[in-house]
Amino acid sequence: MSAAARDLGMGQPAVSERIDRLEQYLGARLLLRNTRKLSVTDVGATFNERSKQVLESADDALTVVDGDQSLRGTLKIAAPHGVGEIILPPILLQMRKHHPLLKIDLILNDRIVDPVTEGVDISLRLGDLDEGSFIARKLGHVGRVLVASPAYLDEHGTPTMPDELADHAFLRVSGLFNNGRIPLIDPDGQSELAAVDIALSTSHWRPLHRLLLDGAGIGVLQEPVCTEDLADGRLICLLPGFTVPGFDLNALYPAIRPIPPRILAVLSLLEEQLPGILIKQA
Secondary structure, eight states, X not given: OHHHHHHHTSOHHHHHHHHHHHHHHHTSOOEEXXXXXXXXXXXXXXXXXXXXXXXXXXXXXXXXHHTOOOOOSEEEEEEOHHIIIIIHHHHHHHHHHHOTTXXXXXXXXXXOOOHHHHTOSEEEEESOOOOOSEEEEEEEEEEEEEEEOHHHHHHHOOOOSGGGGGGSEEEEETTSSTTSEEEEEOTTSOEEXXXXXXXXXXXXXXXXXXXXXXXXXXXXXXXXXXXXXXHHTSSEESSTTSBEEEEEEEEEEEOOSSOOHHHHHHHHHHHHHHHHHXXXXX
């Protein structure tokens, strides 16, 4: 509720009052509220989705009337931190050039965001997807690499086999490798799990990246965030004969028909631009 108030430029009490008035007008409960939690009812979710379709249709109608085919309105995109901070900026620049009247609202977090239940137009997600009332479109693959700094390796030695990783301090992003093991694919294409000693966890990739550069331990990074470090020798790829499996990158968007033109246009641009960016950074 507070976030909605900030987006609308008004106070939270005013937002609550408007929702109360809307519920009274409709004769239906849209939100369930208590002191700890706010959740949407099934009726509220349906009303929200249908209302967005009406507003998008109105935008399309205005475009036809004034003869201007430029995309308008606001497009909300959710993405993981690494993708949003490293991969998306050049694509957002292209979006601005192609569609200058289209406003972009980029929301970064590392959890799965269902575009239907969380009010975004496109959600970029890494890895396996849960079921939902959305359409998923694969855009590419983001690799991962096990790394350490030269300073760390000079002091602690360089592991040459997976069973040696447990002798080193392992740094990670919270939520990954919770079982104390990292998956690896050996030179013969066989999968195995290597035990690691988790010494530090962080909720964001940037502190992890900084700590690895400063020699605090070994860790796994997504390739796009460390490509330059590997090329310049600031980080060294460990166990070069082994591969840490990466993640598929998917675009999720609501399963509505017709798909709004601004969603189609941005999906087309993502499909056009992302593969080349990912290849350059691999």
